Amino acid sequence: MAPIPDFPSKARAASAPRILIVGGGAGGLQLATRLGSTLGRRGQAQIVLVDRLPTHFWKPLLHEAASGHRDPASHTIEYAAQAKRHGFEFVQGELRAVDRARRIATIGAVVDQDGTQIVPQREMHYHDLVLAVGSVTNFFNVPGAARHALPLEHVGHAEDFRKKFLAACAKVNHLADAPAPSPARPVCINVIGAGATGVELAAALRHAVGQLAAYRFRALDPVRDVRIRLIEGAPRVLPVLDPRISERTQAQLERLHVDVLTSTRVARVEEDAIVTSSGERLPADMTIWAAGVAGPAMLRSIDGLALSASNQVIVTDTLQTPDDPHVFAFGDCAACPSGASSAYLPPRAQVAHQQAVYLSQAFARRLAGKPVAGFVFRDAGTVVSLGQSGALYQADLRVSARSVIVDGPAAAGLYRLLYRKHLSGVHGIGRTLLQTLGQVLHSYGRPSIKLH
Known part of the structure; x- marks a missing residue:
């Protein structure tokens, strides 16, 4: 008989500090999953994920959805289902305001396509607030x-x-x-x-x-x-x-x-x-x-939050805001020091992934009263897909003055592996393998592009 998961009692969970994660992108969903599976299941913290949409789709694949090569319906993750499996809570809605003095986040109402209110606006107390709201398009004020x-x-x-x-x-x-x-x-x-x-x-x-x-x-x-x-x-x-x-x-x-x-x-x-x-x-x-990104305009409404020129939340190497240790930010919405220079880390999926892993370990250490070191990004290289024409991969292996460049089947395989790595971060290896097999079988007998 399979062991029964160790869910904390309601009373124990209610007294635990609440970590409120806003944004269910690549980093936010992975952080909620990791914290829910550890601190949440043990009753050491309440883990709550907030997102305005009910499902997650990995952003680096949007160009495949736009061209019809990938059906989003087959590659979305239901936040509510993920929350049930991994010991965290999902709340749908958009972050409207933050009262940092009282540690209260205001979550906007949920409405249907006709504008009818389904869930009213709510206020949620937090012990720690994690902003993982991603980025929006930066039009650089170009007319039209x-x-x-x-x-x-x-x-x-x-x-x-x-x-x-x-x-x-x-x-x-x-x-x-x-x-x-x-x-x-x-x-x-x-x-x-x-x-x-x-x-x-x-x-x-x-x-x-x-x-x-x-x-x-x-x-x-x-x-x-x-x-x-x-x-x-x-x-x-x-x-x-x-x-x-x-x-x-x-x-x-x-x-x-x-x-x-x-x-x-x-x-x-x-x-x-x-x-x-x-x-x-x-x-x-x-x-x-596709010429640039910036932090969402909503960030400007949070009083006292220091923002970069690209409207990203300025954070320290522990991913906390300089003047409020209870507000964190990471991923595309954060201006995180690169360490090697005065520049900030680029808005890339692998940065968000590494920061999610770091924060999951940092929160556990803080709750245990242990010291927390700063985040250090380790660049695993960049891979660019050219569709059926293959891919190109660049990495700085620090063994020579020039970067290593790989193309052909090896680079194309690495590009496909990136998505599976993301899935394994939120599903685990076993479920990811089963899902991959199901998608491969489903693709047989179907056109390689969405035709309607």
Whole structure:
């Protein structure tokens, strides 16, 4: 007979300090899972996860959802189910305000699609507040960008883009398949920002067009009828990585017939075009903005919270705010010192993962009255996916002056492994293996892209 989980009594749990984690992204969900499985189950702390959505989707895969290569419904995690399995509580709602003096967080009401209130606004006391609210798109005050360019922050954005992309391909296919076809302007998709997200999205869209032509839109010429531009203000794509990986990536994108425009700054975004700083007007059926991130505007409403120029919460090396040891922040919403320089750590999934592991151990040590060392980030390298064309991996192994670059099957396998590593962090190895097997079996007999 399986042992009964050691859940604490209600009285014991009610007297334990409450750790309130706001944000169920890659870092927040993993931290809640780790703390719930340890401190929560032992009754040493109440672990509460707050998120405005009921489900989690791993953000680095949003470009695959936007291109139709991954069905979000098969890759979401129900927060309530995760909470039941791992000894924490899930509360749906959006953080509205924080009273740091009284240690009270105000959680906004939950409403349905018609605006009808389901759950009213609530107040929750906390002993420690952990902000893991991620990031939002930074439009850098470019005129028209917030109105006409699509962001890629969550599944809803990815689905909106995918449907518009599918409709545009259907329209141009219809014109090409007409009894007396006439030359039509190609569908123009502008991806602004050639960091990892922009590069991965551009490559995924180019592959998606080919698959749509093979499965459904037989009159569609993938190269002639769909034009994909990748626009970057810096002199090269992937500007924060090794120039060698930038060169290889751009060469591969050009082989995929992606128009790469570097040293090109966007001055204005219009409904049907973007205008560059040189005055050139580039037609656009869809424009997606992947040029930068910032902390959510909500952070500015928390009195006394020190914020960086990118609206991120400034924290010490213990991930606590300088003037309030009961408020923590990590992941994309935090400006954490890198240690090696005066710069902050970049908003990357592996940073959030390592910080979640660190905080889970730090909270346990604090409750035990033990000292806590500062967080140290260990860069495991960067991998960029080019879809069916493979991937590129860069790492600084500190054995030579130059970074190590890996491509081909090894890099592609490493990219796939990153998602499984995330899943094992929230599900454990056993459940992750079962889920992976189920997804592989489910993929047999199904098209490699979502067709509707």
